[in-house]
Amino acid sequence: MSQSDIGKKELKVLLIRPKYSSLVAHLEPLGLEYLAGLARDLEIPCEIHDEFDRPWTFRFSRMCRIIKKGGYNFVGLNANANTVDYITQRAKQLKQKFPGITIMVGGPEAEMNYREFLTDDIDIVYYDNGLRSLKAIWSAGLDIDVMDEQTGIAFKKNGEWIVKEKGDPVCGFINKPDRTAFYRGLKKNYIFMKGKYALSKASFSCPFNCSFCYCTKMNSGVYTERDMNEVLDELEEIKHDKVWFVDDTFFFHKERVIEFCNEVIKRGIKKEFMAYARADFIAENPDVLPLAYEAGFRDILVGLEAITDELLDEYNKQTSKEINEKAIKNLLDNNIVCDGLFVISYTATRKDFKNLMKFIKDNNLLWVVFGIFTPYKGTDSYDEYKDMVVNFKSWRLDGTHITIKPTNMSSFEYMFRYYWIHVLTYPKIMVRTLFGTGYDTKRTGWF
Numbered sequence: 001m002s003q004s005d006i007g008k009k010e011l012k013v014l015l016i017r018p019k020y021s022s023l024v025a026h027l028e029p030l031g032l033e034y035l036a037g038l039a040r041d042l043e044i045p046c047e048i049h050d051e052f053d054r055p056w057t058f059r060f061s062r063m064c065r066i067i068k069k070g071g072y073n074f075v076g077l078n079a080n081a082n083t084v085d086y087i088t089q090r091a092k093q094l095k096q097k098f099p100g101i102t103i104m105v106g107g108p109e110a111e112m113n114y115r116e117f118l119t120d121d122i123d124i125v126y127y128d129n130g131l132r133s134l135k136a137i138w139s140a141g142l143d144i145d146v147m148d149e150q151t152g153i154a155f156k157k158n159g160e161w162i163v164k165e166k167g168d169p170v171c172g173f174i175n176k177p178d179r180t181a182f183y184r185g186l187k188k189n190y191i192f193m194k195g196k197y198a199l200s201k202a203s204f205s206c207p208f209n210c211s212f213c214y215c216t217k218m219n220s221g222v223y224t225e226r227d228m229n230e231v232l233d234e235l236e237e238i239k240h241d242k243v244w245f246v247d248d249t250f251f252f253h254k255e256r257v258i259e260f261c262n263e264v265i266k267r268g269i270k271k272e273f274m275a276y277a278r279a280d281f282i283a284e285n286p287d288v289l290p291l292a293y294e295a296g297f298r299d300i301l302v303g304l305e306a307i308t309d310e311l312l313d314e315y316n317k318q319t320s321k322e323i324n325e326k327a328i329k330n331l332l333d334n335n336i337v338c339d340g341l342f343v344i345s346y347t348a349t350r351k352d353f354k355n356l357m358k359f360i361k362d363n364n365l366l367w368v369v370f371g372i373f374t375p376y377k378g379t380d381s382y383d384e385y386k387d388m389v390v391n392f393k394s395w396r397l398d399g400t401h402i403t404i405k406p407t408n409m410s411s412f413e414y415m416f417r418y419y420w421i422h423v424l425t426y427p428k429i430m431v432r433t434l435f436g437t438g439y440d441t442k443r444t445g446w447f
């Protein structure tokens, strides 16, 4: 693209969320909704094309049709680790078909690994904390001098990539999301066996440092919290009864959690909440749980990760098997579902798979999610394992594929056992949901 293409444009923006296969959930594209909200405030015509709402077939021709029909001259793509190749390939195709279009990539993968997108066909890569730089460049119609003054973006000047330093961490959003895509996509919205959820985010990054975790590196690795009243106002505005707080650790500062719950009750907000918490917080603070239940918390996602102290130490989790067990018990005693998240190590033995099932049974865990250990680029684990990775293609980086060769069995047997633990656990979730007892945390049987 020539420089003249990028300077001072009347923008018409199409935001695209690439589709990837997911049985666990299909939820609103909250990141892009924040961009759409910004466009709305700046009076820039903008639409979200969420590929999750559309079939797998004719994806490119559909994309082209939408661009043509809407007259869009700016395409923004949301990137995750598992969509990098798709995005770089689509950018190439789009540039061939619409040479005058500006293509920008942002999102979680771009935030840390922006270099992956510095290709001939992409014009701007966005990796800043927050959307201040985007606001400036959109307001200026992509004026090259204004771009040069920003933080956290890479763009081309005279055919060369200019890479700007990332800006400071943020502790809030500069605009409200435009939830049109959420309400429009509600029909297809789901979390496996749980129903439809809106998303909200009340903090950024995580103060801990688990070796496999990408989240803790986000927002320049600085944990910050949004203004509580702003979050509560947002909740009141969401016209939906179930909300998932996608904060990496919602339950961190005890006083804040208590204040949040009291305010929800005081304001009469009647919603069901789901959120992430660490096992040590739940184990140490059972007194918060009755209040959390009263405020509406019904699901707490806990990264239990492993069932041995050795593996937990290796992940730098700073918890233990005992803490995990205590956390599960505290949640179940307080009628809150513990959604146990496990990472299956490449070192897993047959006995480990068996012990995992025993742990789940002994602790009466019903809701479980298993991910295969994946050393995402940008994490400490990647530095440690980058020489051991196999078949590290982007579409395989979704936690359901082997990227490090199992050391204690063949890849075939490992995958078989990985699927088998789902066969052993998921039918019970389905039956219990069918019988309306999926949230009866004291129940142990199948019905």
Ligand code: B12
Residues within 6 Å of the ligand: 020, 021, 022, 023, 024, 025, 026, 027, 028, 029, 030, 031, 032, 034, 035, 075, 076, 077, 078, 079, 080, 081, 082, 104, 105, 106, 107, 108, 109, 111, 126, 130, 131, 134, 199, 201, 205, 213, 214, 215, 218, 246, 247, 248, 371, 376, 397, 398, 399, 400
């Ligand atoms: C909710 C969630 C999910 C949900 C899906 C949500 C949905 N909307 O459909 C589910 C559970 C399905 C999911 C699945 C996966 N997820 Co996920 N998920 C999240 C989580 C917790 C929150 C995402 C969110 O809503 N953020 C809030 C919004 C506001 O932030 P945002 O999307 O980052 O957008 C901001 C910026 O990035 C930027 N931006 C975003 N897009 C764009 C585009 C442009 C053009 C620009 C300029 C800017 C921009 O602007 C936004 C506002 O500031 C994040 C954790 C996190 N800390 O982000 C992980 C996270 C995004 N997931 C991640 C991953 C890898 C996955 C998986 C692909 C694999 C896995 N093992 O988890 C799977 C897919 C598995 C499968 N096959 O189903 C990683 C991404 C790492 C990476 N390098 O890409 C994260 C960071 C967590 C992690 N596991 O480490 N996920």
Ligand code: SF4
Residues within 6 Å of the ligand: 206, 207, 208, 209, 210, 213, 214, 215, 216, 248, 249, 278, 303
């Ligand atoms: S795994 Fe959870 S606790 Fe650990 S760093 Fe990531 S978000 Fe924080």
